[in-house]
Amino acid sequence: MANPKRRHSVSRRDKRRAHWRKVQNPNLAVCPQCKEPKLPHRVCGNCGYYNGIEVIKIKAKKEKGKEKEKETKPTKEGA
Numbered sequence: 001m002a003n004p005k006r007r008h009s010v011s012r013r014d015k016r017r018a019h020w021r022k023v024q025n026p027n028l029a030v031c032p033q034c035k036e037p038k039l040p041h042r043v044c045g046n047c048g049y050y051n052g053i054e055v056i057k058i059k060a061k062k063e064k065g066k067e068k069e070k071e072t073k074p075t076k077e078g079a
Contacts, residue, residue: 031046031049043055043056
């Protein structure tokens, strides 16, 4: 088994360890159906299409404004 002949300096060790946390941004592609950014070679999370075929049926998103209106409606109290 190979062993080092010389000791590596502290600066050499630190230079090697300096880049372990570097994270790259994901490469994004544009969905041809809905024009939203998505990861390449994966189903679009917005419309559910992959390669021009609907793979997943996506439920319609609820609007936040309508949910708040329902919550603020007065209810009958004292029953």
